[in-house]
Amino acid sequence: MFRVEGGATLDFADREPLHPCFPLESIALFNPFKRRTFLQAVVAVAATTTFGCSDDDSTDASDGSPYFPQSLASGDPRPDSVVLWVRVEDKDRAGDNLPLRLEVSPTEDFKTLVLDKKDLSALAEHDHAVKVKVTGLSARTTYYYRFSYEKDGQKHTTRTGRTRTAPAAGDDVPVKFVFASCQDFIGRYYNAWQRLLQLDADLDFVVFLGDYVYETTGDTSFQSGDGGRAVRFSAPEEALPQGTGLTAFLAANSLSNYRDLYKTTRTDRQLQGVHERYPFIIVWDDHEFSDDCWQDVATYEDGKRDETQLTRKLNAEQAFLEYIPLDTVQSGAGAIDVASEPRFPHSRIYRDFEYGKHLKLLVTDYRSYRPDHLIPEDAYPGGVVLDETLLGAALQDQPDAVKQTFQTDTFAYVNIDDAAYANQKQVLQGVYLSQAKAAGLTDAEAAQKAGQWVAGPVALYYVNQVLAAVNKGLVIPPAGKPRGLAYAHMGKAALFNIQGSRYVVVKDTFDLFAAVKFKMTAGKSEDVFGPAQEEWFNQTLTTAQNTWKMVVSSTSLSALIWDFRQQADISDPTLRQRFYFSVDQWDGFPTKKKVMLNALKAGVTNTLFISGDIHASFASVEEGVPTLTAPAITSGSIKSLASLALIGAGYATGAPVYQHAVVEMEKTLQASNPGLRFADADSHGFVLMEVKADETLATFHLIPAGEVAKDYSKRADSELEAKFTAKTFRVKNSDIQPA
Template sequence: MFRAGRGAPLDFAAWEPLHPCSPLESNALFNPFKRRTFLQAVVAVAATTTFGCSDDDSTDASAGSPYFPQSLASGDPRPDSVVVWVRVEDKDRAGDDLPLRLEVSPTEDFKTLVLDKKDLTARAEHDHAVKVKVTGLSARTTYYYRFSYEKDGQKHTTRTARTRTAPASGDDVPVKFVFASCQDFIGRYYNAWQRLLQLDEDLDFVVFLGDYVYETTGDTSFQSGEGGRAVRFSEPEGALPQGTGMTAFLAANSLSNYRDLYKTVRTDKQLQAVHERYPFIIVWDDHEFSDDCWQDVATYEDGKKDETQRDRKLNAEQAFLEYIPLDTVQSPEGAIDVASEPRFPNSRIYRDFEYGKHLKLLVTDYRSYRPDHLIPEDAYPGGVVLDEMLLGAALQGQPDAVKQTFQADAFAYVDIDDPAYAAQKQVLQGVYLSQAKAAGLTDKDAAEKMAAWVKGPLALFYVNQVLAAVKRELVIAPAGKPRGLAYAHMGKAALFNIQGSRYVVVKDTFDLFAAVNFQLSKGKSEDVFGPEQEAWFQQTLATATNTWKMVVSSTSLSALIWDFRQQADITDPTLRQRFYFSVDQWDGFPTKKKVMLNALKKDVSNTVFISGDIHASFASVEEGVPTLTAPAITSGSIKSLASLALIGAGYATGAPVYQHAVTEMDQTLMKSNPGLRFADTDSHGFVVMEVKADETLATFHLIPAGEVAKDYSKRADGELEAKFTAKTFRVKNSDIQPA
């Protein structure tokens, strides 16, 4: 926490005025709830569209061989190269390296080969998965490829897949691609991928924005056990046990566990067919490692213990690099050596692609280098983060009404270490120990955390609530006490809690706290990209001459704010303010977000962000920069998760706050966020982008969330088509409008 006298004088004249806000009481809004990255699951088992091949020596060539249960895929297309992927599985030779052949042809009949590589080896140490970089290709050309495995004199061949290289630099051609995210497998079906196959779009590539797999086997807080789709670890003893009793589940931990996630998800016929048809450009988000993670730190325990998990992170990265067709180090031609690809803390999956004259694509990595969430999950609600001196400096230049707001008694604090408050401190320590042990901490751990948190400047707003519940005569009068900002004023209501730390944070006080932290730390508190990625990001944008510069971000840049200040039917004053719904995404780094977007608006023309993670569809203009957010392929919609959270917090579906936050969620977000042009918080799907010289068209293809548990692969095509709607928006002149 910040204390008087630290740091240089602050200059906040450039910041927008804060709106008056009141602190959040301990029972306000939400109780703790799980979200596991606020998204959910999905998949669809269905008949696949194939590109039949002709090979007299192969087993059933049209259906593919049972030795290739995950089929095949391609990725990272460039004008002269592409990465192709396959995994071979022979249970009779599970421990052996296996020989493979790769054929690449410009024609579907393979009569002409541009590559016939007969010396490939699928190594047991990499789960018999192989990535091959094929070079020397022609720009903007469709190629067909297949792998084969010979056993006992018989040749076994994959299905035939196709891929496409990028246009050459400077080519004046339009580009069409899809972006999508979040495809949890458990209990759900990949109807969105099936719909994309039905559309048969002539795509250059598919961007997948993260959460390709989910690391848990059945977290009941967001994963459905129904529908017959599940993930089971072949080595459950290597996994992390989570929950108890009926809510127990496993989280991937060992390399075997993480491999099982990819092996299971890639058995889905719809997903296989999409990979067989289009090259993918893929980035990870959190669930490829662990929910709401940052660097190599997990968040399951919500601050109850240190969750730095270096080995687990490395296992997650190895499985990702083995199973995803990407090239992290610009490899030469041939099999990519997965063992040589950089790993945490030197991970390097950020990269850029050029598609002719009109598109530069920058794929960023939001998770590997970012700092922790600004409000710790174990933060003591009473802890003061801006004392009187820092708060006063931060409010310089603000309207008198704003300054007056922070002079209210609710912002009073005392130094609890003052001998005059010895009795109060003893009570606070006792209550802390009781709550910490009730949360599962040992006596030793509870005592250590108590000593670290229950000290120094503490906010009377929180302290007096605790004291009043134990012994009312110990309540401390706020008159004459200094004023400061505490975690409680940002919505932190309890120990070891994501409310007021990662989710449902009071916007105005959080923004103020973040801005001070940013200045005192010289930007390190919100250094999302890390120095090397930041340098690459700025240099690539500065030198790009393409018409459009599109930035891929795994998490959404659209501001998701609930503004209840003018809702007369919400009578609780602690709710009548603005809340960020999630600060695990870019809303959690508001200063960095503002600085970055303002610089892009000023210096880079036609920048567009495309993002995912939040399980909702948004089109918005943030600080003058267009931003598009794709819905989840399958993971639970943000509206459904908000509903569960509010009901769990004790709010009836007819309560005003439920009506505004859930029932009317789209309308509330649109009213609360001036930059929003479109919001759909209860649908799944994907977005088709058509990049042209003078405009970009973005078409959201959406299916209601209630359809995701139904397997449309077993129904007539017309049934699925009837469930989808399409909404098209035009991106032009730094704005987004309906087309």
């Protein structure tokens, strides 16, 4: 047992025991020289969960002034204030600061004004985007607002926006809101937003959980170029080129690039309509900066090179703060000075909202402070991470059967730097150099990494496969060698690969490794929130007197475990084990997740997590804490992408692997995750929440994945309505059940 930050304790015995009979051959014993395995196919699916956003080139000039191509928006509603946003565009005065007027009224006819601000200035240095904090408002009151711009004696006015303040602290009122995430725009349509507009629900606000924009212009692994919906950078020479040939695309890099993402995305009329009707509470995830990012580090190169990109991160943050109606510093009334809002490494978009007696909303930031993924993308599969001593300590409280498993030859290792293995080391480094250069590294880069990785303790399971492929006489006998845990035992089969690093890792061995590293670093290896956010999080939760404490997390808290141990019809024994589908999400920090959930279960009543990112719908109970995951607005569903990947990898649709992984995906997930109450892996939509004194109702509004490429905005409302289904669940007494 040891103490971690915040006074929590963790004992290895508190960790879920390893399965006493998980077979030796199932510990991700991949032969890197064989054909692509199922896991490699699934990882291709996981890679597509980089899912993207884009834009619509059309603007309805007949409804609202063409000088306001992104319309308007409101956000961060509080009992006495709200943030209002607009962007004005005048190509004749692109370099000038432009004068604006803001009118706010309790009536739609604007006959009575609570604010008439005529001295606003849309600054060219902020792309003529303006955020205004309006204060002195009445609690839980609907207000109407509009901006106007005068040119050549003519007044040009936005559409009328509608917003609503929060109820006062202690008000005994129900709260209704929607949460959603992931707006891939390229080749897709916002039918989910259109459906929300059709419902005309009496919402207090909308929570958007991240991936509001996507930083790529057409990554063919998940984005379509069909339909004319595309992001085009005004300064493509400033972007980051990615891919080659027919798969080439650009990733946003400069401030201009990131601004283009928001400008284009917000020309979509359905998205504009939702912003015009409801205030938003928004947090970023990864694609507002870079896919699967952590802090200011990107992951496009999968470990081939250092991708620390501070300037790019700051550009991404500036565009976000310019275009998103939020107040990061709790400023006073008037125009918010975007230049004064804190930036990385001092970013602060985590914040909390109180909605009367029954709701405290904690909006967390998962990306800005979190550490790197526990398994590096460039990790050498043979590299030993737990030597004999560390492994023995970690297994101390495990069943004898598990201890015996780790004493088998599968876990034998040697120190490749010993003089006796000089010939083997030379061969291993030569193979590494060849593979690294084939992956695109220069001779110098490959040599540096070979020296770094092909050294010290290495797992014989992996290196003997390499040696046997070159010269069977070089294979090192495992008898009498110490036992340890290597990256290969967690699913790492190749260099510079997301398989076995960010996606599809072996659960049992990964959990063991994570727990040891957590202990050795006093929790820093899984310090998701960082010290300041952690202190805010704990204090806010433990002091909140509201009936419900709801945590907004950009990534899903629901466990996504694929358990194929009992699937006898899957002939490949390396697949018959448990895998985490994605360790870019909370599953990637299993020790921290368990400590956090145990603390919440013990000390905080009625905690509920709402999350997104994974492009599927889930309702689950994690360690006694209910959690809901919203589907994507448009980003490709897990099931549809898994199907394409498996077919492309040569698996027939009737194969057992396809049956379990795609056709029966929901059934497989629910069988693998006992806390999972609901799963839909092939729909888009949003979740509508009704927060009451004694229960919370969550209704998933879902549309099949096949409808996302169809534009329903020009069809009869009844056509879209017929495509949607609704499923309602009741959250009560720390459980989730169908309503």
